[in-house]
Amino acid sequence: MKNKMNIYRQIQHHIDLIIVFTQKDLKLRYKNSFLGYFWSVAHPVVYALIFYVAFKLIVRVPIENYALFLVCGLFPWQWFANSVGASPMIFFGNAQIIKKINFPRNIIPLALVLHDMIHFILAIPVIIAFVLYSGHKPYFFWFIGIPVLVIGQFCIIYGICLIISTLNIFFRDLERLTIIFINILFYATPVFYSEKMIPERYMFILKLNPMALFLINWRNLFLEGTLRLDYTMLSFFYGILFLGVGVLIYRKLSWRFAEVL
């Protein structure tokens, strides 16, 4: 039966694997669908509230409509932070099946990133509600801009997760480094401050930080209905770069997973 497994069946099987793994995580998260959704959205909103108190009421950053400003940035950031934060341990959590069954292991980090991506997409209406509530108009360009940024951000997050989850099997202290790395990157990314506040001589750091490019684009997209072409192209370049490196590292090392785990 399986000898005759043709290409079509193999592709179908691969798709089924991806769906069933992603579905599993979604099912668990949204088991009680209302409560699940509520908590997923509550997390970034609570962050927004904290930053609002800290930076608007106390530090008094000169940014108009700061609450909206925060919400537009925190949701895409959460996708990145959740996926990358979970990636170091993701293969360990599935060690039992990796040790016994021969299936494409990259499905595991892929499902993780897809799950967080779907979760982000489900939260977009909440962001848009904030945008409209603040008196902005809806933009038609959202229909193009949102898919473009989702795809770009997916590439880079999946690439990074593939790199970290693979390497952490061999160097287990990478998990600690990842937590530190996410923290540093959060402050290096204009989530709670505006890129316009960065002194000119530090601006080059923005271009070295793909998440900064995405965040600026997300905010422009939600608030003004525009994307910066140069940032978009540069962020896609990073996306493909990280994805390429991730696939390369994974390919080189995945055959050893079962013996090291």
Next chain:
Amino acid sequence: MAFCRGIVSEIAISFQNVTKTYPLYHHFKGGIKNLLFHPLEGIKSLKSSQFMAIRDISFEVKKGESFGIIGKNGAGKSTILGLIAGVIKPSKGKIMVNGGVSPLLELGAGFHPDLTGRENIILKGILLGLTRSEILNKIKKIIDFSELEEFIEQPIRTYSSGMLARLGFSIVANIDPEILLIDEILAVGDKNFQDKCLKRMLDFKEQKVTIVFVSHSMDYIDMLCNRVMWLDDHSIKNIGKPELIIKQYQQGNIS
């Protein structure tokens, strides 16, 4: 199905002078920090400390044969099953596997505690290489075989170990495997279900499904296997008829 095709003596699995060594990664516990500060030592320790799990193993399993593997703990039995399943690669030698491999996993492996029995069947079926529609076609048979009835809609964290074993075996028993790998896991569940498992295994044998069977139960080995391989100290001590090998093995263990 796999039978009826080709000549009777078609080879399902062949090992030619297969050696498997594991690098002793635990020498490397320092992780990245050590690699950064002592790169040379790190790489050297990685290369020099190899552990030989099996040494120069050659054997063949014919299509439709039930092949037993016995030996003490640490002899290398699970390593051989891992090599057949393709989850690990040999360090030396050649392995040929002709057909789809279905490992029977130990209790609950590959299951998610918060999903229902039914959801877990689909998850595991796809993991074992079936498409979604193929597993959905078989799901009724699997559920019936498991005798779990209404529990099938409950999250499996509520299952007893016997129920988990039923679920696991029921999936593998009903997905028409070509090569079935079983690693020391028949002796679970109640007597009734054990008998049912054994009966199903004998059916498989009848249907000429290739089975590689690792067990410490000489009774099972005797009942189920056409041939047995005795592993000792990471290499082959002997291969032959069950009666003969079991006798030698038991004598070997006494003296």
